[in-house]
Amino acid sequence: MAIEQDEIDKIAKLARIRIDRQQIGEVTQRITEILGMVDQLQAIDTTNVEPMANPLDATARLRTDAVTEVDQRAVFQAIAPAVENNLYLVPKVID
Amino acid sequence: MQWETVIGLEVHLQLATQSKIFSGSATTFGAEPNTQACAVDLAMPGMLPVLNEKAVRFAIMFGLAIGAKIGKRSVFDRKNYFYPDLPKGYQISQFSDPIVGEGKFTIQLTDGSTRKIGITRAHLEEDAGKSLHEDFHDQTGIDLNRAGTPLLEIVTEPDIRTAEEAVTYLKDLHTLVTYLGISDGNMAEGSMRCDVNISLRPMGSDTLGTRAEIKNINSFRFVERAIRYEFNRQADILEDGGTVVQETRLYDAEKDETRSMRSKEVANDYRYFPEPDLLPVVVDDNYIDALREQLPELPRQKRERFTLDYQLSPYDAGVLSATRTMADYYESVATGCGDPKVAANWVQGELLGRLNKHELAIDACPVSPQALSGLIQRILDNSISGKIAKQVFEAMWLGEGSADEVIDAKGLKQVSDSGELENMVDEVIAANAAQVEQYLGADDNKRKKLLGFFVGQIMKLSKGQANPQMVNKLLAQKLAP
């Protein structure tokens, strides 16, 4: 299935990945090839086949409600790129 | 043109668990920024979620309380979008297989009528962190304490038709969840947040109009105002022949208006898919039945029981069962003193009055139900009058002791000894010859009024402690034998 460049741009925006205008053609072609390979799946009859999310079809184990973590703010913020007043900084978000 | 308002509400309820839904961090409100955000909450590399059993339990309890279908096999999904308060770049939520399915929630309006509001579903998800804009010039500061707090998102069908119904729904929902003990439902603290979906259509039409979504309203009053504002805004547009834009809006409390949320306008394709780090949650009938048995008496059941067993009016029953702690308090007093009606008057009147004045919740009440019960018993056995009881209550409120202790200490016991009372009556009659003359010459009606004067004198003389019924009788006898 051929993918249009503007679709790639839309997907790239969703994924917050920037694609160089120089490379957009090549990237589009590559993705098209990969998705072309994937199209083989369409021919397979999967009526009534349950999708497999976990290879062992296991079910959830539940954790007892208890506080097990302590304040490690200093340790975690020591490796953060931008922190002020104990808050993580990002460029201003306007709502 | 007559417009019908069509409203659906989405409530995000923070569940009152000790730890977060997918990590062992504390959920205490008001902690210093980022002191309750562990590696899992911070989405550090390699970190994995583990589901909190209590969140599952609380969700199912809610479902059982509204008679909803319980999702015996519910699945968590990733809801993908980028935002700084969402560390993983996706929120773990439930999309196609929620833990609670369809149910019905009955609300009671002020005129006593009830309406059944359809609940579409309720699902578990994690809360995001908080963005703080104020202190920073051109930056935003992110606090991730709240990231990972368990939320139950409760979605109604578009069955609500007025602002009053919306507020009633929220209040009744608040009552239910506090009864169940699954949330403190505190809108001001953000543990209960409401999104309002509102559209208009011509009265009589059955197709839905285009709706606007007003997000994250955090008080009953604002919900009401936002609905009124939106109604006017949309009606104006439609009457001018325009179309309402489907969009997300914010309610601005200061300006009392809603406005478009620009940043969320970018089309978001959430790309939901089953969360591979968490496996499907399977609960069996045993688990569900055990929870059903452990459900406390629900608000409506309690209200009905109070009306029946204690002969309370629907209004009184409503007030006294508004919260579980209030209901337990009242019931304790009612059974303790043996007179539910008097108990109702006292709890609703003196007690609630004082609590409201001091802005205290019932669980911070300085007078225990046993103590109040004791006081009421002294009224019922004529030890003190209702009026004196209020004095005693004041003293009890200030911590001066039990009813008996205060009555003793202040010598407030009602005088009911006929001998003593007779002496007082004689004294007052002797001291007020002119009024006695008037009384003797008056007709029945006037006599009733004049009697009041004498009663008043005796009350003064006895410092309010004379038994009023006996005084009345003695006066009537002595004045006109």
Next chain:
Amino acid sequence: MHTKTVAQLAVGLQQKDFSSVELTQCLIDRIASLDSVYNAFITLDEQAALAAAAAADIQLANGGSNPLLGIPIAHKDIFCTAGIRTSCGSRMLDNFVPPYDATVIARFKAAGAVMLGKTNMDEFAMGSSNENSYYGPVKNPWDTTLVPGGSSGGSAAAVAALLTPAATGTDTGGSIRQPAAFCSITGLKPTYGRVSRLGMVAFASSLDQAGPLARTAEDCAIILNTMAGHDPLDSTSAEAPAQDYTADLDNSLSGLRIGLPAEFFGDGLDNATAKVVEASLQEFEKLGATLVDVSLPHSKLTIPTYYIVASAEASTNLARYDGVRYGHRCADPKDLDDLYTRTREEGFGDEVKRRILVGTYALSAGYYDAYYKKAQQVRRLIQQDYLDCFEQVDMIAGPTTPGPAFPLGAKKDDPLAMYMEDVYTLAVNLAGLPGISVPAGFVAGKPVGLQLIGQHFGEARLLNAAHRFQQATDWHLQHPAMPEGR
């Protein structure tokens, strides 16, 4: 010392033939002298390694007997190691020093093993040649013009070049087994859920699994004993208790039924490689096993199925890399969008970006059913093929790869050709089964690996079969020549 296996080293340490410090120093010296050729390591902390060795020596003196006590192990740079940079082969985490250990790492520490260093890998485990690393490609010790395989290329090369007796790796589509085959060592991918994923940087959550790379199956068994086990902090961790994987190593293979899928020996398999594999299968017959022809009808679909599932999961697992809380952050972001897009553009390499785009596409509105959901359904059909085979046979065998190691640069610009490298290994991850690759011979001096695939939680039997094979053959004892004059 450096040619000894883990089992032999454990004996040597117990017998005080040498100390852990001596052993560790020897390997540190070898790495310093040789690794510039192979580029197998990203981070070395010699002081920490020697300190751990010294501590182990004290425990050994006090009678400590854990089989890994004092044994140096190299760890793929995908495992978070507290206080030591964990880059995942990427610029995105070039400056990331985790404050926590992965569960697997903690288990090694508890066993008294010595962490030798962090090995090179394809960025975020995406690759089959270790050419996608921010830290440069790894060279195959058998022929440095060839790739070592990937994504655990650094670990495989380090073991093959005798820089470490053993290493850890991760396998999402073949990333332990394929480099093990290319480098003529033994590599095991356990059953999904057998080893904890906590603290292991996630690529594809329902496929990732950590495992050992070493020179013998026996060593892999010893190491698996330390790695395996339930972790309550990993919801996908199996509750079935771990066994002693060394207990059955010497069991007879008489009566063992080995299935040979037609699809593993058909088109695409290099002739010379086929011959090597067939010869090694005869060894199994000599050991008492029966070879049975079987079929895995959906084999052709494993590549597309894997790519959709893995890319979709990866696209969301990598969304957390946004420059906000750790890792790379672009300089002077103009606004939020700029912060995200420029950080991710600078931090991720081309293959990672490609897979994120494919994955995002597969999950996007309108395509979810056709791509992701479809792939998860076909996945079940693929697993069913194996389960059906296991009604007739105990394990499945075939070549690990369609051919031996290829030259550096040969497939870098052809992603589809690169994906073909994993054709025999991918389904094992999709089905969650255990798989092991053992050295089986050479084709023109280039190593060839034999893959054995077992039933769920059948690691013990796999290791047993591999071990008996290694007792009857000596491919695994051969070492590459060292660079001139070293």
